[in-house]
Every structure is written in structure tokens, then in C-alpha cells.
Amino acid sequence: MRIAYLECFSGISGDMFLGALLDAGVPLEVFTRTVEALGVDARLEISRVDRSGISATKLDVIAAGEKELPREEFWQGALSNQQSAISSQQSAVSNQQSAISPATPSPGAHAHSHAEEHERALSTQQSGLSPRHSTVEHSHNHGPSSSDTHSHSHGHEHSHSEGESHSHSHEHSHSHEHSHEHSHDHQHEHGSKHKHSHRGLKEIRQIIQAAGISQRAKDRAIKIFEALGAAEAKVHNTDIEKIHFHEVGAIDAIVDIVCASVGAEALGVDEWVCSPLNVGGGTVVCAHGAFPIPAPATLELLKDAPVYSGEIQKELVTPTGAAIVSVLASRFSHFPAMKTEKTGYGAGTRNFKNSPNVLRLSIGETTTGFSEPGPPDRAAFARSGVEESPFPVEEITVLEANVDDMTPQVFGYVMEQALQNGALDAFGTPVQMKKSRPGMLLTVLCRTEDSQRLTKLILAETTTLGVRMRRESRAALTRRHVSVITKWGEVRIKLANLNGSISNYAPEYEDCRQIAKEQKVPLKTVMQEAIKVYLEKTNG
Numbered sequence: 001m002r003i004a005y006l007e008c009f010s011g012i013s014g015d016m017f018l019g020a021l022l023d024a025g026v027p028l029e030v031f032t033r034t035v036e037a038l039g040v041d042a043r044l045e046i047s048r049v050d051r052s053g054i055s056a057t058k059l060d061v062i063a064a065g066e067k068e069l070p071r072e073e074f075w076q077g078a079l080s081n082q083q084s085a086i087s088s089q090q091s092a093v094s095n096q097q098s099a100i101s102p103a104t105p106s107p108g109a110h111a112h113s114h115a116e117e118h119e120r121a122l123s124t125q126q127s128g129l130s131p132r133h134s135t136v137e138h139s140h141n142h143g144p145s146s147s148d149t150h151s152h153s154h155g156h157e158h159s160h161s162e163g164e165s166h167s168h169s170h171e172h173s174h175s176h177e178h179s180h181e182h183s184h185d186h187q188h189e190h191g192s193k194h195k196h197s198h199r200g201l202k203e204i205r206q207i208i209q210a211a212g213i214s215q216r217a218k219d220r221a222i223k224i225f226e227a228l229g230a231a232e233a234k235v236h237n238t239d240i241e242k243i244h245f246h247e248v249g250a251i252d253a254i255v256d257i258v259c260a261s262v263g264a265e266a267l268g269v270d271e272w273v274c275s276p277l278n279v280g281g282g283t284v285v286c287a288h289g290a291f292p293i294p295a296p297a298t299l300e301l302l303k304d305a306p307v308y309s310g311e312i313q314k315e316l317v318t319p320t321g322a323a324i325v326s327v328l329a330s331r332f333s334h335f336p337a338m339k340t341e342k343t344g345y346g347a348g349t350r351n352f353k354n355s356p357n358v359l360r361l362s363i364g365e366t367t368t369g370f371s372e373p374g375p376p377d378r379a380a381f382a383r384s385g386v387e388e389s390p391f392p393v394e395e396i397t398v399l400e401a402n403v404d405d406m407t408p409q410v411f412g413y414v415m416e417q418a419l420q421n422g423a424l425d426a427f428g429t430p431v432q433m434k435k436s437r438p439g440m441l442l443t444v445l446c447r448t449e450d451s452q453r454l455t456k457l458i459l460a461e462t463t464t465l466g467v468r469m470r471r472e473s474r475a476a477l478t479r480r481h482v483s484v485i486t487k488w489g490e491v492r493i494k495l496a497n498l499n500g501s502i503s504n505y506a507p508e509y510e511d512c513r514q515i516a517k518e519q520k521v522p523l524k525t526v527m528q529e530a531i532k533v534y535l536e537k538t539n540g
Contacts, residue, residue: 002480003338004269006329007360008277011316014256015059016346017324020361021263022046023057024344031059034262037212040251041065049347054356056347063251199254201229201241207254213262214490215514220327221261228323231300253320260324268481268492269363273336274329276306280316298322306332312352330422331450340364365478366394393475396424397451401464402431404439411440414461421457422450445474477503484533488519491530507531 006012006020022028028046035042045060045067060067199207208221226240233240264272279294279302286295293315294302301322341364348357403411415426425445433439442462446454448471455467477496484491491511496504507530516523 001271001366001476001478002269003271003273003336003364003366004264004267005336005338005362006272006274006325007335007362008275008317008325009310010312010348010352010355010357010359011278011280011318012321012325012359013318013348014253014260014320014324015061016348016359017260017321018256018263019057019059019346020344020359021260021267021346022059022344023346024267024342024361024363026263026266030262030266031259034211034213034259035255038207038254038258039211040207040254042251042255044255049351051345051347051351051358052354052356054345054358056345056356056358058347058349061252061255063255201225201243204254208258211258213258214265214511215518216511217258217261217265220264221258224257224261224323224327227301227326228297228319231297231319231323234300235296256320257324260328264328267363268483270479271330272328274305274325274332275334276308276332277302277322277325278310278312278316279307280312280314281309282313282315284315294322295319301326305329312355314350314352316348331447333449335362336366338362338364338366393473395448395471395473397446397448398470398472399444399446399451399455399458400468401442401458401462401466402433402439403442403462403464404433404437406440406463410462411442414442414458417457417461418444418446418454421454422446423454481508482534484530484537486515486526486529486533488515488521488526488529491515491526491533493530493534505531505534507534 006017018031022031028044031044035044040063042061042063045062047058047060049056049058204225205222208218208225211218229240229243232243236243279298281293283290284293284295293309294307294317295315297319298317301319302317302325305325307317340362342362344361344363346359346361348359350357411428415428418426423444423446425443427443429441429443431439431441442458442464444454444458451469455469458464458467477498479494479496481492481494484493492508494506494508495502507527512523512526512530515521516526519526
């Protein structure tokens with residue numbers, strides 16, 4: 001079986017993952033075409049860098065002409081600029097308070113001084129609304145003018161998205177217009193002008209669905225964003241559809257996540273495995289203040305993953321990186337028994353001393369004759385009279401349970417859940433139970449390290465009172481995927497290899513089903529066309 005292994009000894013971020021994919025052989029054209037298909041204001045910048053002696057690929061997303069920054073660097077610059085703006089406005093308010101004598105309001109009148117309105121605006125800014133995470137924007141346009149005459153007008157108007165509005169006129173020297181507008185797009189300065197759009201999940205889904213990429217890649221990208229949204233919603237105690245993604249909703253994160261999905265598909269591996277993750281340490285400054293690392297959303301995304309904190313006191317796993325791993329990885333493990341074919345290194349932004357800030361991606365086939373962990377297991381084949389197996393052999397766990405009092409709907413649901421939770425296979429066999437009752441034998445094949453989790457699922461979801469388990473060895477042909485382009489779209493072909501030759505080939509059902517559904521073409525026709533194109537491509 002062809003697997004990809006992620007080593008997150010220095011964490012993971014979206015750009016590190018994309019860099020590792022490129023370094024492992026995914027063509028750059030795959031990413032550039034994806035960015036073009038998204039139709040967003042972005043481009044990619046690729047470079048070769050050194051990280052503590054390790055040569056790695058660095059990928060940067062240039063969104064609206066600006067390169068993304070590590071989160072704490074972004075917020076330090078943003079907060080510094082915000083403080084400068086606040087100090088300047090406080091000085092302006094102080095000068096206005098000295099120059100403007102308070103007017104006596106008439107009974108029942110609704111009057112505010114210009115200074116009071118400035119104080120109110122300053123209070124809003126100081127309350128912690130940040131330039132990138134806030135869903136409210138404050139845009140100030142000042143047009144001061146002076147004149148030698150003593151009769152001038154001052155117009156001061158406020159319009160609010162909440163629906164309330166009021167205006168005031170004052171007679172004093174200087175003409176000055178001041179407006180507040182509230183919207184979900186905002187502009188701020190942190191070295192250069194960069195407009196960050198806050199997008200809800202609905203809009204992000206629309207952007208992804210409209211892109212010219214495979215449906216499988218679209219579904220995975222949306223799933224990553226939904227995982228990210230669910231984590232944010234839980235942290236902020238709100239509904240996922242009400243989440244206005246912070247930096248996640250920015251252009252760079254959309255590019256990171258969609259390219260990650262497309263690139264993962266391009267590798268054509270059967271399984272993604274991830275190491276324990278080094279999350280870093282210390283604190284990180286974000287929209288709502290300083291938080292200990294890992295950040296709340298990151299920790300929520302990694303709640304079922306093995307994590308640890310090393311010597312580096314920086315944020316090493318970003319929310320985007322955590323979301324990619326949570327969706328992509330089927331299991332977490334130390335380096336699996338595999339024959340490595342390719343290795344790629346994706347670089348992070350920082351260059352730590354004596355600690356390579358890279359993500360390593362290894363791609364290869366599970367090793368023939370090895371179970372994980374431990375030495376080669378030949379016992380089963382020796383007992384069967386086979387002296388030496390020419391096939392890849394692996395040890396698996398077989399889980400079984402007999403049920404005779406459960407509805408067919410639940411049985412089907414349990415098999416779906418088992419497969420989604422890492423089972424290698426799941427099936428049912430009709431059996432005759434005691435008291436002559438017809439029943440079903442549920443069988444789940446899984447890796448040994450997944451057996452406890454799947455046993456718990458079977459006991460929780462079915463009516464059985466017990467689960468039998470045993471270890472067996474199985475021989476399995478090595479498999480990989482190639483893609484062909486039919487007249488209706490792209491279809492992956494699964495290839496099985498026996499002694500260096502292709503022994504079996506078949507189009508992926510899900511790809512064909514999706515095309516048949518969208519194009520209104522019979523499923524068998526799509527499958528036949530995919531095989532025809534593959535054979536023509538293979539035979540020249």
C-alpha cells in the first residue's frame with residue numbers, strides 16, 4: 001500500500017505543507033492552475049532556502065500584493081500601528097476640547113460634542129477590536145480645512161450598520177467632516193496597505209465549488225474549512241455558520257487549504273499517516289489577546305492527536321496546519337515500516353538555531369513481510385506451506401460481532417462509521433444464530449493500533465454484548481493511482497502491482513459516480529470510457 005508520512009517535529013503550517021508537497025514531486029503547475037481556478041487576488045512565490053543546514057522548499061502566498069507573516073509578527077505590527085493611531089487621535093481630541101467651548105443644549109435635545117464622539121471611537125478601538133479579526137471596521141476620513149473668517153461650519157455625521165443614525169451641526173472655526181462606516185471588510189496598515197476580507201463559511205464554500213478542480217479536492221478542502229470553523233465556533237460558543245473566519249478567511253488561507261487538498265490528491269497515496277506534533281511553547285498574540293501555545297482553535301483541532309512541546313518557544317502548529325492534519329491523517333504513529341521512494345522538505349518562515357524548521361514528507365510502499373512494529377512475520381505462511389511470500393505481508397486485527405436484534409439501517413450505518421474511522425474493510429455475513437434466529441456477522445478488518453477505537457465504536461453503536469478479536473496476516477498487492485482525463489472530467493485509475501507488473505486496474509467508483517451524476521451519463525459508460533482512455537494512454 002502506498003502511504004505518505006508527515007513528520008511534524010517542527011510543527012506544521014499551510015505553507016510548510018505545500019512546500020513539502022512541491023519538494024516531494026507535486027508539479028508547481030498543479031498549484032498555479034489551482035490559484036487561477038480560485039479567481040482570487042493571489043500568486044505563489046517559490047524559493048529554495050536553508051533551515052539549520054537542511055535544504056527545503058519555501059512557498060509563500062502573495063495575497064493582494066503582500067506576503068503573509070507569522071501570526072505574532074502580524075499582530076505586533078498591527079497593535080503597534082493601532083497604538084500610534086490612538087495616540088494621534090487622543091492628541092487631536094485634547095486639542096479640540098481646548099478649542100471648543102461646550103454649548104448649552106435645549107431641553108430634550110440629543111447633543112454630542114465632536115470630542116465626545118472621538119472619545120467614543122477611541123474607546124471602541126481600545127476595547128480590543130483588532131484589524132484582522134474584528135467583524136467591524138472603523139474607517140476614518142478627515143478633511144480639515146482652515147479659513148481666515150470666523151464663520152465656518154462643522155458637519156459631523158455617524159451612520160451605523162445597526163440602523164441608528166444621527167447628525168449634528170456646530171458653528172465654530174474650521175470645516176471638518178468626520179464619518180464612521182461599519183462593514184465586514186476593513187483596511188489597516190502593517191508595513192503596507194492590505195485589505196483583508198472576512199468571509200463566512202457559506203461564501204468560502206461557494207468560492208471552492210466554483211473552482212475548476214476535481215470534486216474530491218473540493219470536498220476535502222471544504223471539510224478542512226468546516227473543521228476549522230467548528231473549532232472556532234466551539235471556542236467562541238457560537239454557531240459555525242455565524243463564524244466570520246479571522247485570518248482563516250483571508251485569501252492566503254483559502255489558497256493554502258485548497259492547494260493542500262489538490263496537492264494531496266495529486267500524490268495518489270492510499271493513506272496519510274502523521275507523527276506526534278510539536279506544537280511549540282510560550283504565548284502567541286492574536287485578535288483576543290495573548291494565549292498560551294497551542295492557541296485555543298489549534299488545541300481543539302488536535303484533541304485526538306498526540307502532541308508535545310519542545311524547546312522552541314514559538315507557535316509551531318498553526319490552526320490551518322492543524323485543520324489539514326485533522327482531516328488528512330487517518331492515524332498517528334511513529335515512522336511506519338515502509339520502503340521510501342520520495343522525501344520532501346517544506347520550510348517554515350523562521351530559521352531556528354540548531355533546529356531545522358521544516359516539515360518532512362516521506363512517500364513509499366508498506367514494506368514486504370513486515371508487521372508494524374516488529375520483525376518480519378512469516379509464521380502464517382509457514383503454517384500454510386508457503387516457504388516465502390512474494391507478496392507484501394502485513395499483520396491486521398479482525399473484529400467480529402454477531403447481532404440478531406438490530407435493524408438493517410443501523411447495521412449499514414455502523415459499517416460506514418467503521419470505514420470512516422480507519423477500518424481497512426467492513427462487511428456483513430448472514431448467519432443462523434441460537435434459537436434458530438437469523439442474524440448478521442459483522443466483520444471489521446483494521447490495523448492493530450486502530451483495534452481499540454473500532455471495538456469501542458462497535459460496542460457503542462450496535463446491540464452486541466461482546467466483540468471477538470484476533471490477529472491475522474494478510475498478503476496484499478501494492479497499489480497506486482494514476483489519473484486519466486475523459487470527455488467528462490478526470491478519473492483516477494487504481495493499479496495493483498504483482499512482481500513489478502500491473503496485474504489489475506480499475507476506475508475509482510467515487511470519481512465515476514460523481515461524473516455520472518453531474519453529467520447525466522450512465523455510470524457504466526463513464527467507467528468504460530475511463531478504462532478505454534487508460535489503455536490508450538498505456539499502450540501509446
